[in-house]
Amino acid sequence: MAQRARTVLNKSPSLTSILTNTSIKTNATDMVYWVELCIERGKDLSIKDFNGTSDPYVKVYYGTEEKYVTNTVYKNLNPIWNEKLSFFVHDLNIPISFCLFDYDRIGRDESMGSAKIDLWKLPLEKNYLFQNKFFILLEFFFNITINKTNIRFYQARDLSAKDINGKSDPFCVVELDSTRLRTHTIYKTLDPVWNKSFIIPVQDIHSVLELTIFDEDTNKSTEFIGKIAIPLLAIQNGEKKWMTLKDRKCILPVKGIIEIEATLIYTNLRAIIRTFNPRQVRYYQQDGKFRVGVFKQHINRVRNMLKCVVNAAKFVNYCFEWENPILSFCSFN
Known part of the structure; x- marks a missing residue:
């Protein structure tokens, strides 16, 4: 752990350059870790429903941040999920928690127990089989990574107006694999200035970085303004440039431009390994549960x-x- 190799590329690399580039630098700061989990199954879970069964699912938290929610297995006290996920952590003192819930169609879901894993107690690069009193079986892998990209949003100009007053309330969302982050909202302007930067861990250098600008409305809904997509391998490190916004499919140009700067840092070995592994699936689970507050809001509108x-x-x-x-x-x- 004391020495870590990283390569900072100054131009867009190909796979051949990745295989042949051997420049190495060491740095002991900004450590980022990679966690892989497989939530396999539960056994003899408690009964929460009147029919003598439960509808269990698991939520995964890193500290207070929700990272993943499994599918719900209905009417089963011995559920089998076999769901895999991977994400990045930056502080080993923050535990990973697993909260087991019983799904209820109306009302709040009922807790069935929880467990946590203290990362600082675990050595790197070793597989674990984890089981607690709630019989949640987990396959756990923990390793170090320093692959990351630094993206900075400076400003945007000449955005399309989405509000009645001829202005917009724009904010920007950046997405990379299963990571999604957003800037703050700048109200009543078509020329927002964010000056916001994010450091995003990179699992696959063949992924595409997507930046989308939305208009924020008072009813918490959003309207699409424009989008750009940047392949990680096309990033020119430290280059500050303006880019034209495009439609949702990044085919046709739309009104507005955005000024950004990006830097990609990754290790050669991990880049080669990820090239021959399946790409990580994005995870943004939609909550389709019936909510009384939303229902009342629709009734009031009608x-x-x-x-x-x-x-x-x-x-x-x-x-x-x-x-x-x-x-x-x-x-x-």
């Missing part, structure tokens, strides 16, 4: 629309009755 229609009908009827001749005359002329 109610307000109906009120507007009723008031308009009453006004038209009032005009036809000619109770106010001046108003009726002005309405029909």
